[in-house]
Amino acid sequence: MRKNKTRGLFEEQFREEKISNLKDPLEQLNSFIRWEDFRPVIDKAFAVTDPSRGGRPPFDRVMFKVLVLQRMYNLSDDNTEYQILDRHSFCKFLGIDSYVQVPDAKTIWHYREQLKKHEIIHEIFSLFDEKLQNAALMLKDGAIIDASIVQVPRQRNSREENRQVREGVIPEEWKNKPNKLEQKDLDADWTKKNGKTFFGYKNHIKVDNGSKLISSYVITPASVHDSVMLEDLLEESDKGQPVYADSAYSGKNCDNAIIAAEMKNFTHEKAYRNKPLTKKQKKQNTLKSKTRSRVEHVFGYQWMNLNAAQLIRYIGFDRCAQAIVLRNIIYNFFRAIFIIKARKLAIAL
Numbered sequence: 197m198r199k200n201k202t203r204g205l206f207e208e209q210f211r212e213e214k215i216s217n218l219k220d221p222l223e224q225l226n227s228f229i230r231w232e233d234f235r236p237v238i239d240k241a242f243a244v245t246d247p248s249r250g251g252r253p254p255f256d257r258v259m260f261k262v263l264v265l266q267r268m269y270n271l272s273d274d275n276t277e278y279q280i281l282d283r284h285s286f287c288k289f290l291g292i293d294s295y296v297q298v299p300d301a302k303t304i305w306h307y308r309e310q311l312k313k314h315e316i317i318h319e320i321f322s323l324f325d326e327k328l329q330n331a332a333l334m335l336k337d338g339a340i341i342d343a344s345i346v347q348v349p350r351q352r353n354s355r356e357e358n359r360q361v362r363e364g365v366i367p368e369e370w371k372n373k374p375n376k377l378e379q380k381d382l383d384a385d386w387t388k389k390n391g392k393t394f395f396g397y398k399n400h401i402k403v404d405n406g407s408k409l410i411s412s413y414v415i416t417p418a419s420v421h422d423s424v425m426l427e428d429l430l431e432e433s434d435k436g437q438p439v440y441a442d443s444a445y446s447g448k449n450c451d452n453a454i455i456a457a458e459m460k461n462f463t464h465e466k467a468y469r470n471k472p473l474t475k476k477q478k479k480q481n482t483l484k485s486k487t488r489s490r491v492e493h494v495f496g497y498q499w500m501n502l503n504a505a506q507l508i509r510y511i512g513f514d515r516c517a518q519a520i521v522l523r524n525i526i527y528n529f530f531r532a533i534f535i536i537k538a539r540k541l542a543i544a545l
Contacts, residue, residue, distance in 0.1 A: 221268075221530070222289035228533045228544050231258045237323055241314040259299060259307050260320070261290055266304075267522045270503035273301035308518070317518045321413075321525050327545045328409055328528065333535055335406030339434050339459070341441040342403075342491040343422040344498075346520050347396040347507050348384050358386075383513035385419035394418055396508070399520050402429040403491050405440070409531050410494065410524050415517040427453040438462045440488040443481075464488070498527055 238257045265286060266276050280286045280298050292298060299307070311317055328334050351358075357367045361382055370377040384396050400414040400422065414425045422444040430439070435458045441450075443466035454461045462484050465477040473481070498504035508519050532545055 220285060222265075222285055224533055225264070225529060226289060228536060229529055230544050231261060233327075234258060234260055234320055234323065237319045238311070238316060240319075241310040241316045259304075260311075262299060262304055263308055263311075263522060264526060265289070267519060267526055268502060270506050272509070273304045276304055277301045312514050312518050317521045317525075321521055321528075324525060324528060324545065325411065328407075328532060331532075331541075331543055331545060333407055333532055334404045334409060334411060336404065336433070336437060338405030338438045338440060338462075338487065339411070339430070340403040340405055340488055340491040341401075341426060341429055341439060341445060342488075342495070343398045343400040343425070344495045344504075345387065345389065345394045345396060345418050346399050346504070346516070347394055348381055348511075348516060349507055349509060350395045351381060351384070353380075379511065381511045381516075383417060384516070385417035387418040397513070397516055397520065398422070399524070400425040400429060401491070401494065401524065402431075402434075403494055405438075405487060405490065407531070407535060408490055408493060409528055409535075413521065413524055415513075415520050417513075423447065423450050426450050427456075430454070430457040430459065432457075434459055436460075440484060440491075442488060443467075462487070494527060497530075498523055501530070502526055 235257055238260055242257065262276065262280070265271065265280075266273075269279070271279060277298060277300050280290065280292065281295060287293070287298075325334075353361070357370075360367050361380075362385070366377070366382070370380060386393060386395050387398075388394070396418050398416050398418050398420060400416065401410050402412045403409065404411050412429050412431060414428050416425060423446075426441070426445055426449075430453060438460040439454055439457075439462060441463040443464040445463045446466040450463065451461060454463075464481045464484055465473055467473045495504070502523050504523060508516050510516050510519055535541075536543060536545075
């Protein structure tokens with residue numbers, strides 16, 4: 197049996213080196229992301245305080261990094277506070293060297309609510325997208341469109357209650373029970389896919405083909421059909437590019453949206469009853485799939501590395517949308533880092 201040894205003089209240094217050698221993702225974020233650049237945008241969500249009034253100073257506005265930790269590891273506010281107190285790597289990522297600097301759960305909740313109230317998360321995505329374009333990481337050699345279901349806790353409602361909610365009416369029983377009403381998500385909706393039923397929202401995204409970076413997104417209830425949001429995803433800067441999508445985006449409305457955007461249509465052909473695909477159409481779909489399937493890598497990364505397979509435990513569209521968009525931002529962080537390292541570029545974003 198190995199005997200315990202006293203701590204050596206350089207033990208902490210060796211520990212940090214070992215963590216670094218294991219490619220700590222948080223260390224990579226700090227190495228390549230210029231967090232200070234987000235401060236002007238984030239500060240819009242907070243009133244200017246007068247330090248002469250005294251009291252505890254506000255936490256650093258770039259506590260945005262705390263929200264990044266939450267989404268990466270799918271943590272509640274209470275668990276986030278505990279994990280920051282407990283984990284050396286979290287403290288190092290946040291630049292915290294004393295427990296008194298750790299924000300409590302209520303502070304984390306308030307910070308996130310302020311960002312939601314002022315819709316700051318969308319500005320953060322736009323700012324980072326601008327950085328990606330300025331660094332020429334967006335190749336603009338094609339756009340891929342797809343959507344992924346994001347589940348939230350299921351609502352145990354009756355059919356009649358669901359009908360009323362869809363019509364914008366709050367059931368009378370809920371009005372008399374405010375505590376029950378607070379736990380009801382009136383914005384999420386049901387959908388079916390591959391014979392299975394899901395409850396929640398959809399993350400509609402457009403991915404830059406060459407870089408696999410997310411260039412735009414739209415968040416909707418899960419019941420909204422994928423094709424409905426195609427027009428909202430296409431941008432003026434996409435002009436002249438090919439657009440790839442599966443057969444869910446076929447049909448006149450989608451074709452017209454692509455024509456209006458002046459893009460080249462490479463969506464999959466769709467078979468109909470009594471009108472199967474020809475051999476030529478099947479062959480063309482197979483060729484298109486080689487490009488279109490790249491969007492699955494994006495969702496796959498989010499599922500495996502950002503806990504996208506787990507429920508988002510917020511109630512209401514605004515809170516859930518903020519969490520989903522933050523996931524898209526974090527994906528772009530790590531995808532951009534991968535590209536920078538692969539190309540051996542000496543830049544930070």
